[in-house]
Amino acid sequence: MNKDELTQTFIHHIGPQEVDCSGYMSLTALGSAILNTAGDAAEKHNFGMNFLLKEGLTWVVSRLSISIDKLPKMYDVIKIETWIKNYGRVFTIRNFKIYNSKREEICKASSQWAVIDLKTRRPFDLRNKPEWQQYATEESRGVEDPIGISAISGELISEHRVRFSDIDFNQHTNSMKYAEWMLDSYSPDTLKNRSITQFDINYMHEALYGQNIKIVRSENENQSLFNLTDNDNFSVCRAAIRWRL
Incomplete structure (x- = not known):
């Protein structure tokens, strides 16, 4: 599979319910669009939720990082590009770039995911799915991995x-x-x-x-x-x- 096939593109129309009182797309709507894109991309490569649930497994996100240069407004149309950076034993990293209708890059994101067993709630070893490795690009493309956050007192x-x-x-x-x-x-x-x-x-x-x-x-x-x-x-x-x- 060539690199072009490993990058998937989705179009998202910003609806009124996705805009907050600032007049721009809300953080929660943006995050949901990113995570939903991850799910749609996985479905197209036959390792999405519909596939995993049949095996008693599910995807869970463990880290998410979103960098915002500019937010879209109501009824704007954005393009979300996504690709898998890598697979490890427990975690996989999926990256995103978001563009507006002028083809300007307005946001970047990186997400870290694990598969868990729905009965035990324990992580699944991704090495048991070696066929998924073909979808990893090993490329960050200027998107930084999601960071760990230390405990705070506040x-x-x-x-x-x-x-x-x-x-x-x-x-x-x-x-x-x-x-x-x-x-x-x-x-x-x-x-x-x-x-x-x-x-x-x-x-x-x-x-x-x-x-x-x-x-x-x-x-x-x-x-x-x-x-x-x-x-x-x-x-x-x-x-x-x-x-x-």
Whole structure:
């Protein structure tokens, strides 16, 4: 399989429900579009959710990094390019570049994924799927791998009880719901006057229905750090938002 076939392209139309009060595509909608593109790309190569679920397996994202130069507006059309950088024993990295209708690169993203067994909730050894290796490009193309985020000490700013609407088909909190909870800790005026240039998130443990999640935040001039913990004070995710000055 040649390199051109390993890069997949998808067109996404920005709907009204994907735009927040700033008038631009929201972070959660952007993240969802990126993650949905990963799923669509995997389906086209026959290792997507429909394939894995038949074997009692599923994909889960463990890290996501999004760099934002410019956000699209309502009814804009964007092109999302995606390719797999590499496969390891447990993790695989998939990268993305996003272009507007003028063919300008407006965002980049990198994601780290694992396959887990739905019964044991334990990671699946990707070496048991050697046929997937043919889809790895071994190319970053200027996209940096998602980073690890250290624990922080900060201020408890809010709590959220996981609701039915937070849960996805994997029976745990949907990946972008965490970002939604973080952004909900700010006022609309704050978010209207600040734009995000970088978003990094690490998913540490599953947040399940009924759990009470504490949201701790630490702020400096251009960065906000988050630590979300469960009832037992374990981190379910950590995140960093860098703001454009």
